[in-house]
Amino acid sequence: MVVGLAARWTAGPQTSVVEFVSNGIAWPIVLAAAFLLLVVCVTGWSNIGFHRFKVLPTLKLMWLPMIYIAAFAGIAIALGLPAGRNLALIMLNTGFVGLSEELMFRGILFSGLRSRLGLQSSIWICCILFGAIHVLNAFQTGMIEAAMLQAVAAFMTGTLFLALRMRTGSLFPVIVLHAVWDCLPLLIATHVAPPTAGQPLPAMAYLAPLFVLPNLLYGLYLLRPKGLAKIPGLHKTQSG
Numbered sequence: 667m668v669v670g671l672a673a674r675w676t677a678g679p680q681t682s683v684v685e686f687v688s689n690g691i692a693w694p695i696v697l698a699a700a701f702l703l704l705v706v707c708v709t710g711w712s713n714i715g716f717h718r719f720k721v722l723p724t725l726k727l728m729w730l731p732m733i734y735i736a737a738f739a740g741i742a743i744a745l746g747l748p749a750g751r752n753l754a755l756i757m758l759n760t761g762f763v764g765l766s767e768e769l770m771f772r773g774i775l776f777s778g779l780r781s782r783l784g785l786q787s788s789i790w791i792c793c794i795l796f797g798a799i800h801v802l803n804a805f806q807t808g809m810i811e812a813a814m815l816q817a818v819a820a821f822m823t824g825t826l827f828l829a830l831r832m833r834t835g836s837l838f839p840v841i842v843l844h845a846v847w848d849c850l851p852l853l854i855a856t857h858v859a860p861p862t863a864g865q866p867l868p869a870m871a872y873l874a875p876l877f878v879l880p881n882l883l884y885g886l887y888l889l890r891p892k893g894l895a896k897i898p899g900l901h902k903t904q905s906g
Contacts (some may be wrong), residue, residue: 684855686806687759688752695759699766702774713780714773715837724834730884731826731843738850745857756852764845771796771824772831772840785900789889792828797821811867818875823847826885832897833888 686692706714725732747753771792779788800820804813831840887893894900 683803683806684852687763687852688748688756688856690755692759692762695762695766699762699769702766702769706769706774711774711777713777714769715777715831715835716773717836717838719834719836719839724830724836724839727830727833727888728839728843730880731847734881735846735850738854742850742853745854747853748856752856753853756856757849760849760852761845763848764841764843767796768827768831768837768841768844772828773837776828776831785894789828793821793825796824809867812871815867815871815874819878822875822878822882822885826881826888829885829888832900833893835897
């Protein structure tokens with residue numbers, strides 16, 4: 667966890683996220699993923715979520731994020747993809763972000779919470795912490811308001827990610843979804859001048875979380891009692 671947090675500010679003061687993931691390998695993120703995988707291997711933790719999943723039912727569940735992804739991909743291609751090296755670095759680094767954050771939050775943290783708390787408490791603590799950690803991006807960018815807005819958006823989308831992890835029974839599809847979800851908007855962001863630290867955000871920026879509000883609503887729909895009842899053994903207390 668400490669290694670993962672370090673990735674938020676090791677790029678230097680007031681560095682944009684796009685610069686962080688496109689100018690070189692984000693080693694703190696890579697090390698975070700490696701550290702978490704090592705912990706899982708050493709402890710033999712079996713309830714993390716590295717399980718097989720059914721492809722077609724999973725794709726059906728992912729219809730909403732796939733609409734977002736198709737739109738992001740269309741915009742990124744229309745604007746023009748970055749040069750080969752930058753494109754490869756963004757894809758590589760966001761892949762490790764997806765792996766490390768899903769393994770930490772929807773894997774280790776959620777599994778640990780479920781071994782000690784009730785289902786609903788585990789769900790909401792996991793989602794709130796995932797959103798809250800994005801406030802730490804302010805150490806990297808110098809923009810606390812933007813980081814707080816990102817935290818709200820991350821909470822909303824994180825709720826959907828957790829719902830998909832629970833409904834599919836696996837971390838694998840959510841890791842891929844998370845990586846692609848981060849990658850495509852960053853490809854678009856390479857064409858947008860980043861806001862300057864210390865400058866007020868445009869008024870429209872405060873409405874940004876509304877863009878991903880459907881993710882929260884769909885996540886809540888998947889987490890409704892009728893949906894969760896389809897998951898065998900879900901309400902049994904898990905052990906690490």
